Amino acid sequence: MADERIILVTxxxxxxxxxxxxxxxxxxxxxxxxxxSQVPETNVVGLDFIQADVRNPLLVELLREEAIETVLHLxxxxxxxxxxxxxxxxxxxxxxxxxxxxxxEIKHIVxxxxxxxxxxxxxxxxxxxxxxxxxxxxxxxxxRDWIECEKYAQxxxxxxxxATLTGLRFGHVVxxxxxxxxxxxxxxxxxxxxxxxxxxxxIIHSEDVLSALVHAVNGExxxxxxxxxxxxxxxxxxxxxxxxxxxxxxxPLAYWSVSxxxxxxxxxxxxxxxxxxxxxxxxxxxxxxxxxxxxPEETVRELASQQRIRKLFGKKNAQALDEDRLxxxxxxxxxxxxxxx
Amino acid sequence: MASQDKLDxxxxxxxxxxxxxxxxNPPDGDQGAQALDRSGGNGSAPKKKRRASSGSxxxxxxxxxxxxxxxxxRGKSTxxxxxxxxxxxxxxxxxFELPDVQEExxxxxxxxxxxxxxxxxxxxxxxxxxxxxxxxSPAYKTQLAVPAGMHDAIGDNIESALEGSGGTxxxxxxxxxxxxxxxxxxxxxxxxxxxxxxxxxxxxVVKRRLRGEYETDEWGMDQEFIDAxxxxxxxxxHKYWRVTLNGxxxxxxxxxxxxxxNHSGQLPFDGAMLLLGILQQHAAARFTRALYAxxxxxxxxxxxxxxxxxxxxxxxxxxxxxxxxxxxxxxxxxxxxxxxxxxxxxxxxxxxxRGGFVKVALKSRAPLIPVAVVGAEETYISLHKxxxxxxxxxxPYFPISPTFPWLGPLGLIPLPTKWYIDxxxxxxxxxxxxxxxxxxxxxxxLTDRVRDTVQEMINDRLRTRKSIFKG
Numbered sequence: 001m002a003d004e005r006i007i008l009v010t011x012x013x014x015x016x017x018x019x020x021x022x023x024x025x026x027x028x029x030x031x032x033x034x035x036x037s038q039v040p041e042t043n044v045v046g047l048d049f050i051q052a053d054v055r056n057p058l059l060v061e062l063l064r065e066e067a068i069e070t071v072l073h074l075x076x077x078x079x080x081x082x083x084x085x086x087x088x089x090x091x092x093x094x095x096x097x098x099x100x101x102x103x104x105e106i107k108h109i110v111x112x113x114x115x116x117x118x119x120x121x122x123x124x125x126x127x128x129x130x131x132x133x134x135x136x137x138x139x140x141x142x143x144r145d146w147i148e149c150e151k152y153a154q155x156x157x158x159x160x161x162x163a164t165l166t167g168l169r170f171g172h173v174v175x176x177x178x179x180x181x182x183x184x185x186x187x188x189x190x191x192x193x194x195x196x197x198x199x200x201x202x203i204i205h206s207e208d209v210l211s212a213l214v215h216a217v218n219g220e221x222x223x224x225x226x227x228x229x230x231x232x233x234x235x236x237x238x239x240x241x242x243x244x245x246x247x248x249x250x251x252p253l254a255y256w257s258v259s260x261x262x263x264x265x266x267x268x269x270x271x272x273x274x275x276x277x278x279x280x281x282x283x284x285x286x287x288x289x290x291x292x293x294x295x296p297e298e299t300v301r302e303l304a305s306q307q308r309i310r311k312l313f314g315k316k317n318a319q320a321l322d323e324d325r326l327x328x329x330x331x332x333x334x335x336x337x338x339x340x341x
Numbered sequence: 342m343a344s345q346d347k348l349d350x351x352x353x354x355x356x357x358x359x360x361x362x363x364x365x366n367p368p369d370g371d372q373g374a375q376a377l378d379r380s381g382g383n384g385s386a387p388k389k390k391r392r393a394s395s396g397s398x399x400x401x402x403x404x405x406x407x408x409x410x411x412x413x414x415r416g417k418s419t420x421x422x423x424x425x426x427x428x429x430x431x432x433x434x435x436x437f438e439l440p441d442v443q444e445e446x447x448x449x450x451x452x453x454x455x456x457x458x459x460x461x462x463x464x465x466x467x468x469x470x471x472x473x474x475x476x477x478s479p480a481y482k483t484q485l486a487v488p489a490g491m492h493d494a495i496g497d498n499i500e501s502a503l504e505g506s507g508g509t510x511x512x513x514x515x516x517x518x519x520x521x522x523x524x525x526x527x528x529x530x531x532x533x534x535x536x537x538x539x540x541x542x543x544x545x546v547v548k549r550r551l552r553g554e555y556e557t558d559e560w561g562m563d564q565e566f567i568d569a570x571x572x573x574x575x576x577x578x579h580k581y582w583r584v585t586l587n588g589x590x591x592x593x594x595x596x597x598x599x600x601x602x603n604h605s606g607q608l609p610f611d612g613a614m615l616l617l618g619i620l621q622q623h624a625a626a627r628f629t630r631a632l633y634a635x636x637x638x639x640x641x642x643x644x645x646x647x648x649x650x651x652x653x654x655x656x657x658x659x660x661x662x663x664x665x666x667x668x669x670x671x672x673x674x675x676x677x678x679x680x681x682x683x684x685x686x687x688x689x690x691x692x693x694x695r696g697g698f699v700k701v702a703l704k705s706r707a708p709l710i711p712v713a714v715v716g717a718e719e720t721y722i723s724l725h726k727x728x729x730x731x732x733x734x735x736x737p738y739f740p741i742s743p744t745f746p747w748l749g750p751l752g753l754i755p756l757p758t759k760w761y762i763d764x765x766x767x768x769x770x771x772x773x774x775x776x777x778x779x780x781x782x783x784x785x786x787l788t789d790r791v792r793d794t795v796q797e798m799i800n801d802r803l804r805t806r807k808s809i810f811k812g
Binding site for chain 1 (some may be wrong): 550552553554555557559560561563634636638639640641642643644645646649653654656657658659662784
């Protein structure tokens with residue numbers, strides 16, 4: 001089986017690792033080895049699961065012995081609290097994994113990151129290019145971890161010019177099953193906003209995230225890429241589509257409350273509800289050659305209608321009765337056909 | 342210095358000084374110079390220095406004197422002024438032979454009455470806009486129950502039908518149509534149906550927007566929002582400032598172009614007027630995307646409003662992207678230095694930034710179109726800039742005028758001066774070789790050329806302008 005590609009997916013017990021492994025296995029001539037410190041709850045058919053942590057020093061051996069060509073690293077916990085345990089998993093995980101990859105001379109690595117690493121600041125250009133400095137908050141849980149991971153990735157690129165390291169920086173991920181900062185924000189009863197501020201947001205569907213990861217695994221795309229739909233959407237519009245009642249708070253009070261250790265108000269730093277933090281999608285379009293299939297409106301509508309129906313009829317009927325979803329699906333397939341033609 | 346705008350008598354003296362730069366006197370200048378530096382004028386130092394009658398010193402004293410002691414100081418001036426050696430642009434002494442705002446206002450009681458009237462109407466218009474905005478976005482009104490919103494909407498409609506600015510109200514129009522003063526029942530019924538319909542329509546708009554069903558472009562521009570704000574600016578443009586726009590044909594029918602304008606008047610109304618003028622009078626009804634300073638995004642409501650009416654934060658990346666999308670872009674390279682100009686420095690252009698706008702134009706090969714706005718300088722009389730207060734509340738400048746901050750928000754009502762906006766001939770940038778944006782020599786030359794053109798256009802207009810309020 002010489003023509004078989006062998007891909008290592010980390011974090012297969014988590015949402016992203018699990019889905020991505022399943023997506024990769026849909027292709028032919030692919031063998032997927034999944035590692036995680038925990039056993040995945042949902043079984044992926046054809047997945048070669050090894051119970052191991054990425055921080056294990058013997059990872060190099062594994063990489064060499066199994067003749068792995070591509071590593072897709074998806075073990076990352078989006079935790080808002082900057083605890084030592086999570087830092088250990090997220091940042092030390094990446095650093096140890098990249099170290100092992102360098103030693104085992106792995107030529108192709110794909111990392112998942114977020115547009116939030118650029119930071120939401122008043123003097124940002126409206127659309128940030130990939131070479132913009134990473135000015136995100138240095139103390140905020142998962143964003144700090146992402147920035148640290150990006151730094152390791154940059155070092156790796158400099159030290160291993162022969163290897164291809166793809167970093168995908170996604171917009172706010174939303175999807176019916178995802179647990180991301182944005183879905184947490186949209187699922188809360190009342191969404192806190194800052195009075196008089198309405199920044200643009202870039203929202204990407206979880207399915208598009210998976211497609212982009214698979215796309216990056218299948219090709220050779222060195223460097224970092226912003227990945228999100230071209231069009232942004234104002235925060236208030238997003239909340240409206242999600243059927244949320246915005247709760248405007250005076251911004252000095254909100255900042256004050258957070259800095260004094262009061263309620264967290266939102267699962268992201270307040271600056272992201274105040275200033276825009278949008279990526280420029282030119283590189284995605286032209287070099288990565290990837291196009292998200294879902295419009296941001298469809299993504300948020302799907303989340304909202306799922307929640308609404310689930311409340312009334314339970315989880316089982318949610319998909320069957322979802323009119324919005326089917327309408328959007330029809331539209332999306334039409335667009336895809338038009339694009340192919 | 343701060344006493345610069347004093348007296349016509351002094352003006353003559355100072356002009357003689359201009360011709361005779363060697364005549365200097367021992368200045369009480371240190372204090373004055375400090376006051377100037379504190380007021381943020383380091384880049385925009387007045388082009389010449391006129392000394393008032395001997396002995397007056399201290400910024401506060403001068404400010405107080407300016408508002409009251411106008412007449413008493415007349416004639417006492419000595420030839421004490423000292424010109425600035427740093428004079429660079431074409432200074433035109435004729436600028437200062439124009440009548441002063443206060444003099445003109447005090448001399449004509451009918452002007453005062455008219456100005457007060459317009460001020461009241463402006464407040465009313467602002468109230469109407471706020472009401473319309475409340476309907477568009479719940480951000481402007483925290484709790485919004487739909488029936489109440491509908492009542493509001495109907496109430497406002499009746500209000501605007503009855504009052505309507507300038508007697509164009511529905512009822513007034515109906516009464517003109519009917520013989521005598523009789524209004525029959527059917528007319529009233531018809532009116533009611535119409536009002537009910539618009540009320541319901543507007544309630545629908547509220548609900549629809551609450552559901553998030555509206556469109557913005559990638560920069561966040563929201564057409565419905567613009568429709569709600571435009572009446573206020575219409576009023577300002579046509580009635581309040583009676584803007585005369587010249588040279589609109591210099592703006593291309595389509596394709597990229599960079600408008601470069603002077604900035605004045607404490608609040609950025611000049612951008613709004615330029616935008617509205619081009620939108621209404623250009624053959625292709627082009628929409629201008631003006632670039633605003635990075636301080637505005639930090640302000641609640643202001644940031645929201647600017648984004649929704651299609652304005653964009655000023656930096657090279659944004660300007661380049663807009664131009665590459667073939668937009669018409671307006672920049673105000675003077676920035677805060679221009680907007681926060683003291684009254685005495687009026688119509689003296691400040692430094693044109695670092696020439697970033699020229700680099701952008703060269704890189705995108707967009708023509709530079711100079712624009713001169715005359716009249717905006719006199720809308721507020723900024724006598725002094727308080728650095729302490731500005732620092733305290735985080736503003737880039739804090740103007741002190743005869744009315745602000747003493748009268749609170751009412752002190753923000755601008756004076757109804759007559760405005761002229763002149764759009765000059767385009768300066769092409771496509772004849773330069775590629776990569777010219779890195780030629781610092783060329784960039785600074787072009788920057789100066791644009792700046793001098795704008796200054797010349799201002800001078801030309803000032804020469805022919807007879808009155809600040811009547812044009």
